[in-house]
Amino acid sequence: MSKFELSIAIPTYNEAKNIEAMIIRVHDSLKKAGVSEEIIIVDDSSPDGTAELAAKMAKPYPVRVYIRTKREGPGPAILDGIRLAEAPIACIMDGDLSHPPEALPEMYKLIKAGKALLVVGSRHIRGGGTSKWIWYRKFFSWGARLLGKFLTPVNDLTSGFFMFDKNILEGTDIVPIGCKVGLELMVKGNHKGKVIEYPIVFAERAAGESKMGWRETKQYLQHLLALSLYKLSRILKFK
Ligand SMILES: Nc1nc2c(ncn2[C@@H]2O[C@H](COP(=O)(O)OP(=O)(O)OP(=O)(O)O)[C@@H](O)[C@H]2O)c(=O)[nH]1
Numbered sequence: 001m002s003k004f005e006l007s008i009a010i011p012t013y014n015e016a017k018n019i020e021a022m023i024i025r026v027h028d029s030l031k032k033a034g035v036s037e038e039i040i041i042v043d044d045s046s047p048d049g050t051a052e053l054a055a056k057m058a059k060p061y062p063v064r065v066y067i068r069t070k071r072e073g074p075g076p077a078i079l080d081g082i083r084l085a086e087a088p089i090a091c092i093m094d095g096d097l098s099h100p101p102e103a104l105p106e107m108y109k110l111i112k113a114g115k116a117l118l119v120v121g122s123r124h125i126r127g128g129g130t131s132k133w134i135w136y137r138k139f140f141s142w143g144a145r146l147l148g149k150f151l152t153p154v155n156d157l158t159s160g161f162f163m164f165d166k167n168i169l170e171g172t173d174i175v176p177i178g179c180k181v182g183l184e185l186m187v188k189g190n191h192k193g194k195v196i197e198y199p200i201v202f203a204e205r206a207a208g209e210s211k212m213g214w215r216e217t218k219q220y221l222q223h224l225l226a227l228s229l230y231k232l233s234r235i236l237k238f239k
Pocket residue numbers: 010011012013014015042043044071072073074077093094095096098204205209210211212
C-alpha cells in the first residue's frame with residue numbers, strides 16, 4: 001500500500017519561473033484538506049534548471065523528480081508520471097500555474113466519496129472559465145471541442161487537468177497521439193461513465209513561454225481520428 005493518498009504528476013519544460021510557487025501551492029492546498037500527496041515532476045531535461053530547482057524542494061516538500069533525456073512534448077512525460085504514481089488516485093496538471101491547485105481537494109473528494117472515477121478540471125461548465133484569452137485561441141479551443149463531441153459528453157475534452165482512480169487504467173491501452181492523455185482516458189478509460197467535470201478558471205501561464213504550436217494541433221487531429229476509429233469499432237462490435 002502506498003503511503004500517499006494522491007499522486008500529482010506535472011510535466012515540465014522550462015518552468016523554472018513557476019515550479020517553486022507551483023509546488024508550494026499544491027502542497028498547501030492539500031495540507032489544509034488533510035490529504036497526503038506525492039508530487040512527481042517529470043522534466044525533459046529543461047535547460048533552465050527546472051529539475052534542479054524542484055529537486056531542491058524535495059525537503060520539506062513531498063517532491064520527486066524524474067528526468068527524461070529527450071524533449072518529446074508533454075504526452076510521454078504524462079504517461080511516465082502515471083506509471084510512476086504510487087497512490088491509488090492520480091492527477092495530472094500543468095506546471096505553469098494555469099490550473100488552480102486550490103481545486104485539488106474538491107476534485108479528490110469526488111473520487112474518494114465514490115461519486116466519480118475520473119474528474120476533469122473544466123473551463124466550459126458553469127463556474128469555469130478562461131482568463132483573458134485572445135479571440136483566436138478561443139476559436140481554436142471551440143473548434144477542438146466541436147470535433148471531439150462524438151467521442152465524449154465531457155464539455156472540456158481538451159483539459160490537461162484531470163484526476164482519476166487508477167483502476168480505470170485496467171484493461172485499457174493508453175496510447176495517445178500527442179498530449180491529450182485526459183481525452184484518451186475519457187474515451188478509453190474503464191470509468192463506467194462515472195466522469196464529473198469540476199469547474200476551474202484557467203489562468204494565463206504565470207511566467208515563461210508557451211510550447212504549444214502547429215505540431216500539437218496536427219497531433220490533436222490525428223488523435224481525434226484514432227479515437228473515432230476506436231469508438232466506431234467498439235460500437236460495431238457490440239451490435
Ligand atoms: N516534460 C515535458 N513537459 C512539457 C513539454 N512541453 C510542455 N511541457 C509542459 O506541459 C505543460 C503544458 O504546456 P504549456 O506550454 O503550458 O502549454 P499550454 O498550456 O497549452 O500553453 P500556454 O500555457 O499558453 O503556454 C507545462 O507544464 C509545460 O511545462 C515537454 O516537451 N516535455
